[in-house]
Amino acid sequence: MKKYLLLIPFILASIGLKAQKLGVKYDPAIQSTKNLQYWRPKGNLFVGDCMPFYKDGVFSMYWLLDSAHHASLGGLGGHQWALSTTTDLKTWKQEPIVLGIDEPWEKSICTGSIVFYKNKYYAFYATRLINDGKINEQLSYAISNDGIHFDKQKPNPFYTSAPGYSKRDFRDPKVFVDEKTGEFHLFVSSSKENPVLRHAGGALVHMVSKDLKNWTVLDPVLTGQGSVPECSDYFLWNGWYYLVYGDNGDTYYVQSRKPYGPWQEPKYQALNESWTNVAKTAAFKNGRRIEGAWIPSRNQNRDNEGERFGGNMIFRELKQELDGTLSTSFPIEMIPESGAPLNLNFKTDVDSKMDAMKNMVINTVSGVGSAHLENVPANCRITLEIDPATLTADYGLYLRSDQDADRAYRLNFSPTDKTVWLGNTMIRAVDGLDKPVKIDIIMKDDLIDVSVGGKRCIVNRVPEQKGGYLWFYAKHGNVKFKSIKISPLKED
Known part of the structure; x- marks a missing residue:
């Protein structure tokens, strides 16, 4: 996720754990179950990074619940995972918090991803915390039988940082499992500590493990980025591998016929809309693929002011050209309902x-x-x-x-x-x-x-x-x- 407002000065003692308790309260019962295109939750709450997932006809939109435009808990976010599910993109079910702040040291349950393997759902995410007076992001994971009720695993966090990479920026794990070898793969957003080009150190760290305890760091899957390549997504679709990542808030992707590159630039970047943040995707019925993202708020609610973290949910339908290039359109089921055309005179x-x-x-x-x-x-x-x-x-x-x-x-x-x-x-x-x-x-x-x-x-x-x-x-x-x-x- 973007580092919104993280430069705000804060004093740890003033965070107010007793007042904040275990994160902002969220009532799914009062939230809309209709079309979620352009939706934001009731209760002065906002949608943050979205993490779509699909299995057995159910499209699950995991998303970060934001209450103060990233300013909660001293600017560290205070985010938690919420969940909205659908089978038709028209009607939705709102679930309670699926991954919440349970401990005082958890300052934010950050962006991550979900995988289903051997009848279990695995949610990998970063936890933002204070370590020796400094902000760190470290990796955590939780397991569920139904994709709704997750149990955080210990040790928590289970991985602090990879050798040679930033400890401050180590977040947004994208997980997938190699079914042949049983290996869990993580792509983690970070930056090299000593890059050859000083201003091109952003990288996606590639880590693998079979037991989720012992991890091996492989060559990065993406390097040379001008910023930390955030909130990555990775999928195979009709013979093409796609690696999606954020760069200073905008979303880009590269494509390849092979799992880890060499990557090629598409002829246009359809996912790159400046006011569509953290675009991630999931499969849907009949070979379709749906993108979920969020539209940021504006500072002071003025047209020409910049972004604030948290806003409204937004969806796109992905389509694929013969050369693998991706295009986007409105999901037809999610176009807001309208009345009869007006008879207006030119x-x-x-x-x-x-x-x-x-x-x-x-x-x-x-x-x-x-x-x-x-x-x-x-x-x-x-x-x-x-x-x-x-x-x-x-x-x-x-x-x-x-x-x-x-x-x-x-x-x-x-x-x-x-x-x-x-x-x-x-x-x-x-x-x-x-x-x-x-x-x-x-x-x-x-x-x-x-x-x-x-x-x-x-x-x-x-x-x-x-x-x-x-x-x-x-x-x-x-x-x-x-x-x-x-x-x-x-x-x-």
Whole structure:
């Protein structure tokens, strides 16, 4: 997990163990059992790092319960593992805390992963603690018969740090089992103590054991990173091995035909959305794969402020191209329910007109053309197809806009730069923007989420603007906006 707010000064004696007791209280009975796309728990609580897992038709979303944007227990987090499960991605069951803070020395039950082996569930995680007055992260694990009720194993922690690697940064174990040898493998987020390149010491430590007591450290599976490669994920899918990791909050992956590389860079990084943090994945029915992550909060709840730890849950569906490249889209079951499309009338402004098929056509070669709609609900789903008939500098929409498109969230598509901007965040290497592309937009509360062509997604947290205008625009080209539907979201 990211080291949010860990530089906040603290005094161990002021942590207040008696007041904090055994971690923040969480009541699963009051939490939603409906669609969890964009969900956050009730009770001034937040979703942190997510750890999806799948077995026997049940998709289990383990996630870090956050109560104070990582500031609990003197800035060490105070996190615990919560669990939400589903068989259809539509209805969910909320479980009590599955891994909690049980001892005063446990300052946070950090990110990890789950594996099922010989009729047991194994949850590996890092415990953040104070050792000799310094913050350390050390490895722990727990065992369960049902994936819900876990027993922490002793010694706890069972592993402190690997020789030659950081003691401060030693977390986020990704576990898998080699069924042939019976070996448990861990990929652990850390950094080399003396890297050849001083600013490229981030590494994933590779550890193996058959008895969970004696561990052998192998060559790292990933090295040379500019930061600690956090919250890794690792899976085999249709002949391709994928290694997923975080770098300064963004998620990247590499792929290979062999288990431990050599790794190759994909042609685009579909998991890399700046406001989708700690993207991890799990299988689902019929060969599908689902990504779970979280959308951070914003400092002071302002549009242009930075991230705060903890926020809302978010899901993506992964798809795989022939060359192994991953793409993302909305899981169809998790698109929020909406009402009938509204009958709104376009107002043409500059170099724009409605054609016989009721498409909005903007044709401008000397500047920017525009058209707009009024009385668009703040919470709605917008679907349309955009067809750039000529090479266009850029085109797009102004969402939640005022009457002048001055205060709004600009959704901008640039075919030449292959970028998509949503407010103050963007994604790169987006192919196909010079051809007809289908766009799906969900605006819900302070979130805007966009699917581009069913292959790339981008989300942003945008709390301030609430205008009811929707603007369409194009610059230096001929662009047709087709099949426009605006449907208000139904209440949860």
